[in-house]
Amino acid sequence: MTIRRLSWVLAAALWTTPTSADETVSTFTLDGLSFISFGDQEIVLPDSGSTLKFRFGDPNPDGSIPFTIRPEDVSIDPVALPDGGGTLTYALASQATGVMSPTSEGRKLTFTATVSATLDSPTSKGTFDYAIPFTTEAAAASNATGSETLNVTGMRLVDGVWYGQIVGATTNKENAFPEPGTAVYSVLSGSFDQVP
Secondary structure, three states, rough: OOOOOOOOOHHHHHHHHHOOOOOEEEEEEOOOOEEEEEEOOOOOOOOOOOEEEEEEEEOOOOOOOEEEOOOEEEEEEOOOHHOOOEEEEEEEOOOOOEEEEEEEEEEEEEEEEEEEEEEOOOOOOOEEEEEEEEOOOOOEOOOOOOEEEEEOOOEEEOOOOOOOEEEEEEOOOOOOOOOOOOOOOEEEEEEOOOHH
């Protein structure tokens, strides 16, 4: 193939390749208001400064922006349990996907994540996976018997400051800390360094 012919082939390939906006990676840094509640009986606090990276893609026609969070995008140190009870380590078991939508009162975030919780204590060890919907709106956690439901409300992103509270809720697994079947909810409070 001649150089001229090769240049035409490359030009044609570039012309027909769909282009998209660059991925915007935004870091959400947790503050001291973040916590995880187990039936309001035990509260554990992830370290301030823990981070989640949101990878925003191209905007949709309605103005919403899809995003992904990869397992390696979550950086939360093991969380110390009360009274020397060991640690809980939280991680993503697989990539999470969601969307950020504009509203008249800030931006709304929604996504579902499969969260791995690993208990390492003197008396018990194990990992449980939970499919948890997260949102800046409202979430409800029920215990395994359905006799108790706990509600938690998030906060949409404040424009310019990019502060928000993302909440999630689930039911604790059998034999999981601190007791089987507890209603569990979390508040991820913090700020983004940038938002597209």
